[in-house]
Amino acid sequence: MIIREYEEKDLQQMIDIWNEVVEEGMAFPQEDFLDAVSGKEFFESQSYTGVADDDGNIVGLYILHPNNVGRCGHICNASYAVSSKSRGLHIGEKMVIDCLSKGKELGFRVLQFNAVVESNVHARHLYERLGFVQLGTIPDGFRMKDGHYENICPYYHNLYFLETKR
Structure with missing residues (x-):
């Protein structure tokens, strides 16, 4: 398996995976599903979109983009x-x-990361193992699919000193 930049041929598999996570309602704030048009536009609008490619089968993806503008x-x-x-x-x-x-x-x-759901322990352990620092907890910051609220945990990782920390 390799991690690489996405190509147009990957879009339908990417949209399917993205929509699966949206449907689960436990990680992404989005509630609307992507279709062929909105998915292409969404993934093209990112600073970078990477995919996990297992011999032509897309098994994962990530998007990377500015968190804010200007001085941030x-x-x-x-x-x-x-x-x-x-x-x-x-x-x-x-x-x-x-x-x-x-x-x-x-x-x-x-x-x-602005909104890691507190109960997403696998993601939180991964981030902490890779050197991310939790900034605190925002009570009831995420509305789950079933309507109840869970805490969110913002995290950050300094990229400027990345080579000295790994």
């Missing part, structure tokens, strides 16, 4: 999605590591 434009944000059929195989870890490098390569200084 050096901070980037990312989202990761792994197909439910491929979870538990450390694909997310490979994509986060690639994303850290890509963010630095693109000139960002910090990678920040």
Whole structure:
């Protein structure tokens, strides 16, 4: 399996994986599904979109983009999605590591996650293992699919000193 930049031929598989995570309602704030048109536009609008390619089968993807503008434009944000059929195989870890490098390569200084759901312990352990720092907890910051609210945990990783921390 390799992590690489997405190509147009990957779009339908990417849209399917993205929509699967949206449907689960436990990680992404989005509630609307992507279709062929909105998906192409969405993935093209990112600073970078990477895919986990397992011999032509897309098993995961990530998006990387500025978290803000102007004086905070050096901070980037990312989202990761792994197909439910491929979870538990450390694909997310490979994509986060690639994303850290890509963010630095693109000139960002910090990678920040605004809304990691507190109960998403697998993601939180991964981020902490890779050197991300939790900034605190926002009570009831995420509305789950069933309507109840869960806390969110913002995280960040300094990309400027990335080579000295790994």
